[in-house]
Amino acid sequence: MEADVTTREQVSAPCPIGRAVGLLGERWTLLILRNANLGTTRFDAFRSELGIADNILSNRLARMVDAGLLTRVPYCDGGRPRHEYRLTAAGADVLPVLHALAAWGQAHTEPGEPSAPMQVIHRACDHATAPSDVCDHCGEPIRREDELWLRPWRSAEPFPLALPVPRIGT
Template identity: 75%
Template structure:
């Protein structure tokens, strides 16, 4: 199922960079993969201006990477932003950026490294498909991240919504 809008760039890397390369977009997708769904939570976690966040979320919805899902907040109906399959499939890009960032950049203040945990066996593993500890395929629903600069607790990745199409 292709949900992303068509663009005139023939190169798939160029098309992907055109969507994912905007400032804040990969961080929004990182947080969406970690379960953030609400506008206020994205804003608080990222420190992003409302107008920029609104623009990026709208663009990701238009491209089929996120999906708006209504929820009730008291008497109001509001929108959550949930990962689609296309949004969940950005995970290898996030893994690659994490590995590259560990190897080639340093934080201003010393901190522990991000870890990927295979929940099934409990072992820390290299981001990717096969667990370094048990040798089994690491399925999305079995993967958790530990970001020690925020919390020592593992966060299990969010599941994508099914659109029924």
């Protein structure tokens, strides 16, 4: 219960870093957002990809929906109503934080087994680039839909980023 009070206090703190940490700093939250940015939407997929317990995943997803990072979208699975968790604009805006964490992790940590580093690929020219608004190789702007992530330890194929769901009423 104490952690919930501290988190609520951090999320409403005057310091924007404190508010961000209060929202994003819980264990698993950034990994869930990483996977949501790569297109994961269903509870079972989050659970199997992350190896997270059901109760913890359910709790984190609910908090992320309440915070506006994800939205719940109904679907039917074998006649049974269920929900997907789709990325919102706020969840998509965490992308620079994920880029920064990837760069920091590459520079300051070692994987358990040797592997090639994660790369951002510009879809338009098919070259690796530093995460930014402009491609290092061709100089063209990189929009979200132009960015692919290559995580060689997961797949030899790069993955496109998920697009956030449109805001209702805009």
